[in-house]
Amino acid sequence: MLDPIAGLSAGVVLTIGAVAMLNVAMTSKTRLMQAWSLMYVSAILSAVASAFIVWIEKDSLLQIVPNVAAVGTVGGLWCGCLAFNSRRPRIVVVGVFLLITAVVTAVELPQSGQWAGASVTMAAVILLAIVSARESVRGDLATLVNGRVIAIVCWMGAAWTTARLVAFVVAGPGSPVFDANFNPTRTVIVALVAYIAVAFTTAMLAAGRTGRGTLRGTAAPTFSMGVLDWAAFVPGARDRIARVRSHGEHSAVSVVQINGLEEINVTYGAGFADETIRTLADFLRDHLYPTTIIGHRGGGRFVLVGIPSDQQDTERRALELLDALVGVTVSDKKGFRLAVSVGISDSFVVEHTFDALYDAARSACTRAQVAGGSRVETSPARGA
Structure with a gap:
């Protein structure tokens, strides 16, 4: 069981971080920073939900948060990759994924409890991870090592989530196979490692894109x-x-x-x-x-x-x-x-x-x- 003080402290820190990233997203004039800042916010919300999941009632509507946050994280990554490659971020498409995830989770809550919306969430994450991986090896990202890092993380995440979805549908969340290989604790660890890798990678890409130092970077004046x-x-x-x-x-x-x-x-x-x-x-x-x-x-x-x-x-x-x-x-x-x-x-x-x-x-x-x-x-x- 999570220590209450430690959990509360972690929650406060993560919440402050989420607010800071949200402020950056709302005040930034570039689509790239808006998309990736929203990705950071979703990742932080996902981490908060994971930390406090033991305190959330199984039939509470708060169960929607981790599902939506997971989809929002990968969706924000995809939109940021599109923006980096000077393409229009597909915010509306990501919004549709988020809406479907939230609605399905809410509908399944009475019967499925903590597993409500799990299959839809995993399917959305898989699709968004695949398109993110494909976009990260196109355009400007194709010439950068960090773009390949994003692609590797996304393909590995898609493969892991696909295996988890298959085990969830075929064997069920209570089966020995699912519990041994794809239990919530292990999944949280995998997700957090992926979040950290992508966060550092996108931060370096954003810093390089928005740098104002020399003409070899992006020109600062209009x-x-x-x-x-x-x-x-x-x-x-x-x-x-x-x-x-x-x-x-x-x-x-x-x-x-x-x-x-x-x-x-x-x-x-x-x-x-x-x-x-x-x-x-x-x-x-x-x-x-x-x-x-x-x-x-x-x-x-x-x-x-x-x-x-x-x-x-x-x-x-x-x-x-x-x-x-x-x-x-x-x-x-x-x-x-x-x-x-x-x-x-x-x-x-x-x-x-x-x-x-x-x-x-x-x-x-x-x-x-x-x-x-x-x-x-x-x-x-x-x-x-």
């Missing part, structure tokens, strides 16, 4: 180097593409990534790496059409949104940009050539939304980097 930072760029890009689409014209998105920026940082220093980014920003502003929107994603990645005149226009402009870069120098440093990889997509062959066009251009840019850089790659659909 208008830095004459280009928009990511938070300001994305809404404007979405609006521009929506307006272009409504007028029956086409849009194009290009991703321009400086090759070997980390090596530049190590070899020449952080100051020179930042100057390299500024040089590319100036070059893009000077050479691109004035109607092109330019955004800085961070890490030496620039994203361009323009209006192509035909299906070859975007690729033609990208090749011209590469040719013009040959004569560009950084701080008059002899022997140093500013090299970039370019990925392009347009609405002639890709869905006419910013998210779809950006994903296609980003994938094309990654292929250009893998192929050695200093080249232009088109979206898969276009190259087919």
Whole structure:
């Protein structure tokens, strides 16, 4: 039995933490921090419910809390991964999962007691863990070790929960098999280990994304180097593409990534790496059409949104940009050539939304980097 004083102290600490995270979520202006802060709140509520479960009556509506918190934790993780990859967080979808979990738990309470809603909760956790794992190896997360850590934790969590669900449905919660391998105590331990791993991982990802230190991170000012930072760029890009689409014209998105920026940082220093980014920003502003929107994603990645005149226009402009870069120098440093990889997509062959066009251009840019850089790659659909 949990010591009352220890339990109360733990509850107070966790509650204060939940309130702090909720405050961050409600005051943050970024979807990423909102989603992951809500994930932290759900995880803390899950921990609180686990600590006080022995004091909760088996037919009490408070039994809904641990189920909803478990689903909310994984759902918040998924939404955060989507936001990190510049995709729209599916808050409504997660809300539906939470509502179904709460309703089913409430309905089953009189007959099932502490096991009310268990099967639905586990099914929801499995589905959300799988989509979180898949999202964590896409987009920007695909290039980061922490993204792979999230994927591993989610796949392991999905596998564990699937085995637990099968044992629950086939053998029942009172069976020796379920009690020996998937009892509540062991499940709480597994969940808390997963929560801790994901919490540290997402905290590092969020810190890197929202860092304000240098141009190699996400640009801090709304208008830095004459280009928009990511938070300001994305809404404007979405609006521009929506307006272009409504007028029956086409849009194009290009991703321009400086090759070997980390090596530049190590070899020449952080100051020179930042100057390299500024040089590319100036070059893009000077050479691109004035109607092109330019955004800085961070890490030496620039994203361009323009209006192509035909299906070859975007690729033609990208090749011209590469040719013009040959004569560009950084701080008059002899022997140093500013090299970039370019990925392009347009609405002639890709869905006419910013998210779809950006994903296609980003994938094309990654292929250009893998192929050695200093080249232009088109979206898969276009190259087919």
